[in-house]
Amino acid sequence: MQLQEITRAQEDILKVIWEIGEGAISDVLHQLPEPKPAYTTVATVIKVLERKGYLSHKTFGKTNVYYPVISKKEYSRNVLRATVTGLFNGSVNQLVSHFVKDKDVDLSELEAIKNMLEEEIKNQKK
Structure with missing residues (x-):
């Protein structure tokens, strides 16, 4: 499966979600190092990751809980394959x-x- 490329900020958020398993935006924000980005920035990045197929969510009342759709192993394999193909022919x-x-x-x-x-x-x- 060909994954869409993601930015460093998107990857940082994805790593947090892999680490916690699933969580609301506030849970992700809590795990990020200082200086923490704005809540709205994290929300935007999560929405982009969801649109790109990396995350999905469940809704509980008014709260969305996000979880990874792509495993860390699958992501790593894809990034490495793209690197070998692109940089090392x-x-x-x-x-x-x-x-x-x-x-x-x-x-x-x-x-x-x-x-x-x-x-x-x-x-x-x-």
């Missing part, structure tokens, strides 16, 4: 070599990646 090899050659990955992370890759190679050979 669809090559996971180019993505990995970018981090390794720029020394952005320390030895313990390299070892963990190596072990993960060896395990996946074993699994695919079965």
